[in-house]
Amino acid sequence: xxxxxxxxxxxxxxxxxxxxxxxxxxxxxxxxxxxxxxxxxxxxxxxxxxxxxxxxxxxxxxxxxxxxxxxxxxxxxxxxxxxxxxxxxxxxxxxxxxxxxxxxxxxxxxxxxxxxxxxxxxxxxxxxxxxxxxxxxxxxxxxxxxxxxxxxxxxxxxxxxxxxxxxxxxxxxxxxxxxxxxxxxxxxxxxxxxxxxxxxxxxxxxxxxxxxxxxxxxxxxxxxxxxxxxxxxxxxxxxxxxxxxxxxxxxxxxxxxxxxxxxxxxxxxxxxxxxxxxxxxxxxxxxxxxxxxxxxxxxxxxxxxxxxxxxxxxxxxxxxxxxxxxxxxxxxxxxxxxxxxxxxxxxxxxxxxxxxxxxxx
Ligand SMILES: Nc1ncnc2c1ncn2[C@@H]1O[C@H](COP(=O)(O)OP(=O)(O)O)[C@@H](O)[C@H]1O
Ligand SMILES: [Mg+2]
Numbered sequence: 001x002x003x004x005x006x007x008x009x010x011x012x013x014x015x016x017x018x019x020x021x022x023x024x025x026x027x028x029x030x031x032x033x034x035x036x037x038x039x040x041x042x043x044x045x046x047x048x049x050x051x052x053x054x055x056x057x058x059x060x061x062x063x064x065x066x067x068x069x070x071x072x073x074x075x076x077x078x079x080x081x082x083x084x085x086x087x088x089x090x091x092x093x094x095x096x097x098x099x100x101x102x103x104x105x106x107x108x109x110x111x112x113x114x115x116x117x118x119x120x121x122x123x124x125x126x127x128x129x130x131x132x133x134x135x136x137x138x139x140x141x142x143x144x145x146x147x148x149x150x151x152x153x154x155x156x157x158x159x160x161x162x163x164x165x166x167x168x169x170x171x172x173x174x175x176x177x178x179x180x181x182x183x184x185x186x187x188x189x190x191x192x193x194x195x196x197x198x199x200x201x202x203x204x205x206x207x208x209x210x211x212x213x214x215x216x217x218x219x220x221x222x223x224x225x226x227x228x229x230x231x232x233x234x235x236x237x238x239x240x241x242x243x244x245x246x247x248x249x250x251x252x253x254x255x256x257x258x259x260x261x262x263x264x265x266x267x268x269x270x271x272x273x274x275x276x277x278x279x280x281x282x283x284x285x286x287x288x289x290x291x292x293x294x295x296x297x298x299x300x301x302x303x304x305x306x307x308x309x310x311x312x313x314x315x316x317x318x319x320x321x322x323x324x325x326x327x328x329x330x331x332x333x334x335x336x337x338x339x340x341x342x343x344x345x346x347x348x349x350x351x352x353x354x355x356x357x358x359x360x361x
Pocket of ligand 1: 019037038039041042044045
């Protein structure tokens with residue numbers, strides 16, 4: 001049986017150093033939940049608290065309705081997979097996977113049945129007699145997963161398990177982990193600093209800042225398209241923040257005097273957040289007038305810096321689209337820049353906090 005996790009105002013300190021100042025997050029039973037944050041923000045620290053390897057300096061952690069603060073690690077029924085797979089080098093794949101069950105003195109037939117099944121699920125049956133040194137990184141990661149899953153944990157904690165894999169394998173494994181979770185219906189708490197993995201794999205995610213504070217919790221769509229503040233917006237991908245001035249009933253960029261004539265902007269000055277792909281370059285004299293200040297070919301996309309009224313914006317167009325639409329530009333060319341409203345957020349500073357506004361056409 002899997003569990004819901006309720007982290008209630010949890011505090012972590014190492015000596016005088018506060019790593020997590022008070023975190024509250026609820027993870028549903030059977031959910032794939034990801035904690036996403038920069039390196040050093042306290043992700044591993046929190047996982048270790050949930051697993052029972054770190055003390056808790058304040059607050060409570062519940063599995064379903066049960067407070068587990070004082071439950072020893074080995075009684076929490078958790079499977080854990082780390083970045084360094086930590087599989088035993090002197091044991092075969094099969095021996096690695098059955099190790100935990102043997103310690104529990106489960107009978108031989110039952111062990112065999114469970115191990116056969118999980119080796120099959122994670123697709124490593126054919127390597128079961130090999131030593132880890134004869135496995136690829138991806139295969140070793142599967143062994144670590146099998147070893148954590150074989151005991152039917154109520155919760156899986158995955159700590160950046162794909163970091164050591166090359167890009168192609170990382171992409172393949174993340175879909176497999178997601179499939180595995182669907183098949184087994186288990187609650188997974190995954191931590192990573194990789195935005196793309198988090199978006200691809202999670203039902204919901206929480207964004208942490210470098211001080212161990214959660215900034216936003218939501219679905220991948222909420223987080224990326226409806227970022228609640230500047231930190232989240234910036235952390236989730238390349239971002240432009242455009243200073244916008246509201247004056248005489250019109251919005252302007254920076255100190256310029258070209259009017260931004262979008263109907264649904266609130267009557268405020270503020271910062272407008274947008275992604276490079278939210279900006280459309282055109283030669284048709286629509287939108288604002290700008291100038292290309294840098295042009296880079298990045299393979300799949302053309303990356304242009306555009307200057308409008310003294311403000312520099314990063315934009316990108318798929319290379320094939322740029323070719324088809326005659327939008328291959330050189331530096332210093334003047335052109336019109338059209339920004340799509342969808343994807344823009346106006347950030348207003350209020351009591352030191354940035355609030356996001358979202359607009360669609
Ligand atoms: N055992 C420890 N003693 C003292 N400080 C620690 C200990 N473990 C982690 N830290 C500190 O806690 C902070 C968060 O670390 P960590 O949880 O590993 O970050 P993340 O996993 O998000 O990269 C870091 O500043 C780290 O130096
Ligand atoms: Mg870590």
